[in-house]
Every structure is written in C-alpha cells, then in structure tokens.
Amino acid sequence: MISEHASEAPVTGSRPISAKFVIAGGFGVGKTTFVGSISEIPPLRTEAVMTSASRGVDDLTHVSTKTTTTVAMDFGRITIDASLVLYLFGTPGQDRFGFMWDDLVRGALGAVVLVDTRRLADCYPAVDYFERRRIPFVVAINHFDGAPVYPVEEVRYALNVAGTVPLVECDARRRTSVKTVLIGLLDVLLAGLDDDPPAP
C-alpha cells in the first residue's frame, strides 16, 4: 500500500521516519511555550504564504479578489531514536481554519488542544476541526496566573467534548507537564488502534 505521504524516492531501511503532532488553540494560549518546553531545539518558525480568493457579495461582474496572507507556524522536534523523529507543530495564530490548516494537519497522528479558561471559546474551532476530521486529540487546560480554575468536568461540559477525550490540566512552561500531556495523547492513540480510521 502506497502511503500518500511516501516520497517518490525509494526509502532504504536505514532512513529515519518522522511523525507529527499538532498543538492547537487560540491566539496566545501557549502553543509555542508548550512546544518549547519539550523540544530538543529552540522552537523554529516557518512561514507559508496562503492565497484565498473571495468574490464580492453584490457581484454582477463575478470579480474575485485574492488576498495573500502569511501564516507562521512554530514547531519543535523530539528525536526518539536514530530512526524516528517526532515533530510538534503549533497551528498558526490567525483565527482562521479550514484550508489553511489542512496542509499543516495532513498526516498528523494526533493533536493537543490548549485551552485558556478565560477565553474558552477560542478553542472551539480547533475542537470542531479535529472532531470533524476524526483526528484523535486531547484537551489541555493551560495554567495562567490569575485565570479562574474550574473543575475539569465543568470545562468538559462547556467544551462539549466526548467523554472519551482526555481533559487534563497542564502548565505549558513545565517540561514534565507537557510530557504528561503527550503521553496522554499517545495512550489515546494506542487505545484507538482498533477503532475506525479517521475521515479522509
């Protein structure tokens, strides 16, 4: 079976393989901090130029305007061993989803949705996105000084995520906390091995 991600060049047994998790959530929720706490390299930033075409509303002439946006993604790396590398990609800070994310998320094994209890709704689009595409994810409530602390089950109720989605508290600044979240995600993936595959 040819993976859609396979390179066109032959891959020898000695070549490493890479995997990807996506770290999502609203602007300023701590995605880059999360990545940086566990990455073996300081987070890098890559930019992608996105072009979107839109047609005017009162459009008798069918004129379309294209807007070009540059989105930036911060990411980090964890080398598991000589033949396996795990990358953590933070979603762009812009509040837009859909096609801009598809390219970034394609092939991701799973995702972490970071939540700020002061701006809970900021993460709704991310939760919707992963649920719709049936990409396994965990929710991590990031700690912010002065932010209200709600019982986890109240946050779960507000987010309306399935009971099977792990919801944990986390401090994105702390490596041990980030590690716990990633292990939680890996446990979800391992538990889901017998489930239906994600939607295309």
Next chain:
Amino acid sequence: MTGIADPGAGTSGGTSPVRPPEPALVRPYILTGGRTTSIGVDLAIEALVVRSDRPTSVVRSVEERWILSLCAAPAAIAELAARTGLPLGVTRVLVSDLAAHGEVEVCSTAERGDATLLRRLREGVGDL
C-alpha cells in the same frame, strides 16, 4: 529573515553585475517558476530530507545549495524552510526538484494506525 546571501549570483554565473537586493519573496518564486506545489505528491512538512552522498556536478542555485548544506543530517522540510527563511511552499518545490534529480532523499512519514510506531513513540516520550 531574508538571509538570501547573494541575490546577484544564482544560476546566472559568477560575473553578473551587482543588483539591488530583491524582495526575499520574489526571488524564490521566480526560482520555482511560480510553482508552489510539488509536481506529484505534496511533500509533508515534517518529512525528513537527507542529502545524497554522491557529489553533484550540476550548477545549483544559491538556495538549493543552502538547502543541501542543511540536510547532511536528516532535517524536516519545515526545518529547511525555517533555517533558510524561504517560504514553506517554495522549500517544498526546491526539495522536490532536488529529490527528482537524486540530490536528496525524502523520507517517509508515519502512518496512522501503526501500532509498533506508536509504541516506540510512547516509550520514547516516556523516557524523556
């Protein structure tokens, strides 16, 4: 974050006249002929790229040589983009071209549902 070392060089040879610096975005897209997608499969941003061992006699652009210098050890396409400052789409096209000419190998990415791989990840992250 342009980092393009020598906009006056590239494929035109070593004796081109000095030109004013070009916008960092324009030159890469000229380099790729305006292409922002690879011919064929779109390479995953996390796909590792490794330089082939065989020496090349082909004249390569500054950007391609830069990419080659950065992937003696495996580096993801996103890493190459980040370290060169080239846009992700441009980097993909350049890597794809280099791969088509055997200058680099693009490695596979993990498949969902791969139990062995997930266990390796679980163990590896657990050991951090």
